[in-house]
Amino acid sequence: MNPVHTRCDVAIVGAGIIGAACAEACAAGGLNTVLIDADFPGGGITACGMGHIVVMDDSAAQWALTTRSRELWMARATSLPDNIEYDACGTLWIAANRTEMDAVEEKAAMYQQHDVHAQILNSAELARAEPELIAAMSGALLVRDDAVIYPPAAARHFAASAAVLGAVMRFGQRVQALEPGRIHFADGTILDAERIVLAAGLASNDLLPNLPLRARKGHLVISDRYPGRVRHQLVELGYLHSAHASDADSVAFNVQPRRNGQILIGSSRQFDVTDTTIDAPLLAQMLERAVGFLPFLRDVQVLRSWTGLRPATLDGLPLIGPSTQHASIWLATGHEGLGITTATATAELIAAQLLDRPCAIPAAPYWPARFAAEPTNVAT
Amino acid sequence: MSIEPTLSTDILVIGAGPAGIAAAVSAAECGRRVLLIDDNPQAGGQIWRGTNIDQGPVSARGWLQRLESSNLQHINGCRAIFLADSNLLIADLHGQRCAIRFEHAILTSGARELYLPFPGWTLPGVTGAGGLQALIKSGLDVSGKRIVIAGSGPLLLAVAATARRASAHVLCIAEQTRAKARRNFAFGLWRHPGKLTQAIRLRAQSIGAPYSADAWITQAEGDDRLAAVWLKHGTRHRRIECDLLACGFGLVPNLDLAQMFGCTITGGAIAVDKSQRSSRQNVFAAGESTGIGGIDKALIEGRIAGFAAAGSADKAAVLLAVRARTQAFAKTLAKAFALRDELRTLATPETFFCRCEDVPLSAVRAMPNMRQAKLASRCGMGACQGRICGSAAEFLFGWRDTASTRPPFTATALSNLISPSIEASQK
Ligand SMILES: Cc1cc2nc3c(=O)[nH]c(=O)nc-3n(C[C@H](O)[C@H](O)[C@H](O)COP(=O)(O)OP(=O)(O)OC[C@H]3O[C@@H](n4cnc5c(N)ncnc54)[C@H](O)[C@@H]3O)c2cc1C
Numbered sequence: 001m002n003p004v005h006t007r008c009d010v011a012i013v014g015a016g017i018i019g020a021a022c023a024e025a026c027a028a029g030g031l032n033t034v035l036i037d038a039d040f041p042g043g044g045i046t047a048c049g050m051g052h053i054v055v056m057d058d059s060a061a062q063w064a065l066t067t068r069s070r071e072l073w074m075a076r077a078t079s080l081p082d083n084i085e086y087d088a089c090g091t092l093w094i095a096a097n098r099t100e101m102d103a104v105e106e107k108a109a110m111y112q113q114h115d116v117h118a119q120i121l122n123s124a125e126l127a128r129a130e131p132e133l134i135a136a137m138s139g140a141l142l143v144r145d146d147a148v149i150y151p152p153a154a155a156r157h158f159a160a161s162a163a164v165l166g167a168v169m170r171f172g173q174r175v176q177a178l179e180p181g182r183i184h185f186a187d188g189t190i191l192d193a194e195r196i197v198l199a200a201g202l203a204s205n206d207l208l209p210n211l212p213l214r215a216r217k218g219h220l221v222i223s224d225r226y227p228g229r230v231r232h233q234l235v236e237l238g239y240l241h242s243a244h245a246s247d248a249d250s251v252a253f254n255v256q257p258r259r260n261g262q263i264l265i266g267s268s269r270q271f272d273v274t275d276t277t278i279d280a281p282l283l284a285q286m287l288e289r290a291v292g293f294l295p296f297l298r299d300v301q302v303l304r305s306w307t308g309l310r311p312a313t314l315d316g317l318p319l320i321g322p323s324t325q326h327a328s329i330w331l332a333t334g335h336e337g338l339g340i341t342t343a344t345a346t347a348e349l350i351a352a353q354l355l356d357r358p359c360a361i362p363a364a365p366y367w368p369a370r371f372a373a374e375p376t377n378v379a380t
Numbered sequence: 381m382s383i384e385p386t387l388s389t390d391i392l393v394i395g396a397g398p399a400g401i402a403a404a405v406s407a408a409e410c411g412r413r414v415l416l417i418d419d420n421p422q423a424g425g426q427i428w429r430g431t432n433i434d435q436g437p438v439s440a441r442g443w444l445q446r447l448e449s450s451n452l453q454h455i456n457g458c459r460a461i462f463l464a465d466s467n468l469l470i471a472d473l474h475g476q477r478c479a480i481r482f483e484h485a486i487l488t489s490g491a492r493e494l495y496l497p498f499p500g501w502t503l504p505g506v507t508g509a510g511g512l513q514a515l516i517k518s519g520l521d522v523s524g525k526r527i528v529i530a531g532s533g534p535l536l537l538a539v540a541a542t543a544r545r546a547s548a549h550v551l552c553i554a555e556q557t558r559a560k561a562r563r564n565f566a567f568g569l570w571r572h573p574g575k576l577t578q579a580i581r582l583r584a585q586s587i588g589a590p591y592s593a594d595a596w597i598t599q600a601e602g603d604d605r606l607a608a609v610w611l612k613h614g615t616r617h618r619r620i621e622c623d624l625l626a627c628g629f630g631l632v633p634n635l636d637l638a639q640m641f642g643c644t645i646t647g648g649a650i651a652v653d654k655s656q657r658s659s660r661q662n663v664f665a666a667g668e669s670t671g672i673g674g675i676d677k678a679l680i681e682g683r684i685a686g687f688a689a690a691g692s693a694d695k696a697a698v699l700l701a702v703r704a705r706t707q708a709f710a711k712t713l714a715k716a717f718a719l720r721d722e723l724r725t726l727a728t729p730e731t732f733f734c735r736c737e738d739v740p741l742s743a744v745r746a747m748p749n750m751r752q753a754k755l756a757s758r759c760g761m762g763a764c765q766g767r768i769c770g771s772a773a774e775f776l777f778g779w780r781d782t783a784s785t786r787p788p789f790t791a792t793a794l795s796n797l798i799s800p801s802i803e804a805s806q807k
């Protein structure tokens with residue numbers, strides 16, 4: 001058998017929202033690009049996520065990546081196809097008590113200092129903004145420019161736009177193995193690529209072992225249509241601090257209005273759980289928490305629940321840059337619960353570095369090399 | 381510690397149609413503890429629901445009386461929602477969550493109608509065939525209304541009979557199957573005397589309603605509600621003004637429960653062995669959910685499943701020959717009413733393929749499979765969770781929607797997914 005043999009500048013393995021966005025940016029930069037997926041664009045974890053485009057401030061690097069990403073989303077919002085359902089509904093970070101209200105004030109000051117729109121709502125203003133929310137809340141931080149999208153359609157769109165820019169699509173083709181400069185497909189064919197970008201989510205580990213990646217499982221529930229009952233993405237401020245920060249199983253109030261009136265209800269986090277079945281007690285706990293904030297949810301009709309495994313790293317930041325194993329094999333993965341948001345700046349960082357162009361934000365905080373000094377498999 | 385109301389039983393039967401009633405009664409006769417649940421306010425399933433125990437057809441009366449006098453536990457208004465573990469079912473009982481612990485389960489959840497998209501199929505005034513029957517049985521006034529019944533299968537006759545009894549004008553019954561196939565089916569009925577009498581009775585009651593084979597719906601017209609339908613009859617087109625169109629293209633097994641229990645599905649039905657046992661050791665299935673075959677098959681399979689689940693397989697042995705005949709009948713039925721290719725091309729690009737999410741056919745036609753179509757267009761993600769468009773896609777494009785086995789089986793109040801023990805611990 002004579003294997004089909006082709007060449008390209010950059011081959012991107014994985015057409016989730018991350019890989020698809022990278023393909024678009026690389027093709028736009030004039031690189032001869034191939035985008036590969038075992039299945040089809042957006043069919044992986046990208047199909048399981050909530051699609052909240054959100055600025056987060058756990059660390060300076062996270063802040064830089066999420067604010068830049070959101071800027072890039074906003075810049076193209078009006079040119080996105082309708083089926084991406086881009087809805088700039090904003091985020092309300094709900095403060096349940098006085099201490100959390102102090103945090104709201106700190107945040108507001110920090111956001112404003114960086115020219116990111118943020119507004120403090122007191123208890124009464126919050127009640128007007130979200131009439132269904134229980135009255136006992138102290139207030140909230142409104143982050144006006146956060147948005148909601150439908151992620152699988154976005155991945156599809158990025159891939160289609162990469163194709164228009166000349167990238168070659170190879171879907172339904174599983175990559176079996178990588179070596180520097182060369183991709184081996186499961187069907188025996190080979191593709192030579194000067195650089196490889198591995199964006200296969202958690203499965204990246206199968207192709208490049210010992211990556212500092214671990215699964216962080218999440219549950220979601222979708223309701224029937226209740227237009228207007230929830231108006232912003234609602235997240236409890238406690239989400240940032242307490243439960244979700246630790247390694248223990250946790251739930252938090254995180255609820256999203258879909259454009260068609262459906263309500264998407266999250267969220268849960270479990271480290272290193274890799275089966276995707278519903279954990280009924282944890283699901284119950286998550287829903288109970290949501291009802292605690294939005295009592296009307298108790299009576300809504302729910303249609304379905306599902307889970308997804310977020311590709312997480314050990315420090316909460318993604319892996320964007322050359323791998324420590326081979327200089328020509330790059331990584332674009334480990335985005336955990338922010339990959340929908342940060343796909344845009346990730347793609348920008350990858351393309352800029354591959355093309356030796358200046359980056360819009362410092363690239364080093366996301367380089368995989370930051371883990372090189374540490375033992376790679378801390379989790380076990 | 382749970383404060384949840386919990387029922388417990390040896391044998392749990394889910395669905396109180398003919399199959400479920402026969403299964404439950406048979407298992408109870410063997411001395412086992414049996415619990416029969418159904419999500420409707422009354423037992424009887426699709427065919428016997430609303431039957432008056434003193435007046436209905438003989439076999440219905442017989443079984444409903446046996447159900448009454450049996451010492452099994454029987455709860456209506458109880459809908460299975462999800463499986464908490466392999467022996468614990470969570471159900472919605474009149475809006476309240478309850479838990480049911482069981483040793484063996486018998487799935488008798490029946491079938492649903494197949495709807496196919498055609499221009500105008502979402503207009504008010506267009507219903508399913510069985511859907512109209514159910515509406516009439518639950519009190520919809522159709523007297524004097526002009527009704528066209530279209531689609532395929534013996535159910536069309538049953539609907540016509542119900543409509544006529546309710547004083548509607550049935551203008552036409554349009555059966556898509558070719559006249560020859562149907563004649564062969566009618567001859568085949570001689571081997572199934574029970575069916576024949578039923579068929580004749582139904583025909584007799586629907587006399588006065590013109591019955592056309594080789595005729596199928598091509599379009600429903602109207603501005604904001606149905607005004608007329610277009611039928612194709614052989615090579616001719618006909619327009620008929622009417623108030624209601626009842627349209628169904630046969631039945632498809634309900635598989636959601638079986639998927640949730642992890643039972644193997646083959647050829648679009650629950651796979652069972654000769655004692656009606658599924659691929660799961662403690663789960664049996666009977667009736668339409670193991671393959672469309674009508675009431676006789678449902679009853680005999682139900683009895684066998686009931687005996688087998690009760691551990692009295694010997695009692696089931698004598699029933700096997702009868703079952704073989706009803707299963708042969710099911711095959712004849714499927715052949716006689718096989719859907720014609722023309723039905724695959726009724727919808728235009730603008731016709732809604734998924735009526736819950738308003739997804740036009742054009743948005744999905746180029747897709748290679750249901751999952752990809754779903755993610756790209758959101759078809760099947762609405763209220764019915766792809767029950768309608770998923771079955772249609774199977775016929776139209778040959779797509780199988782691969783197991784979506786996540787709770788809940790069907791839409792339910794969110795509170796039903798919250799376990800009371802957790803509530804208690806947080807208070
Ligand atoms: C419950 C939940 C809620 C979330 N909510 C949000 C949110 O609100 N906002 C947000 O920003 N993020 C959210 N996320 C996170 C977000 O979904 C992920 O970070 C993001 O989708 C990751 O995208 P990806 O492209 O890295 O991975 P994937 O989408 O999994 O893509 C990887 C692709 O690689 C392909 N692949 C794998 N192996 C191979 C191989 N050997 N050969 C070829 N192809 C291969 C797969 O087919 C797949 O398409 C959420 C995640 C979860 C689970």
Ligand SMILES: Cc1cc2nc3c(=O)[nH]c(=O)nc-3n(C[C@H](O)[C@H](O)[C@H](O)COP(=O)(O)OP(=O)(O)OC[C@H]3O[C@@H](n4cnc5c(N)ncnc54)[C@H](O)[C@@H]3O)c2cc1C
Nearest residue numbers: 395397398399419425426459460489490510538667668678
């Ligand atoms: C709409 C419709 C109308 C029909 N009308 C006729 C007719 O007039 N004459 C005729 O000969 N045949 C008719 N049939 C065919 C009918 O299916 C069979 O004749 C026979 O009733 C099959 O018996 P069964 O017990 O297998 O299923 P069914 O009679 O369908 O009984 C299944 C029962 O299970 C219940 N159920 C399903 N899921 C759950 C759940 N999750 N929790 C609790 N309960 C559940 C259903 O509500 C139903 O009561 C009709 C079928 C349909 C779909």
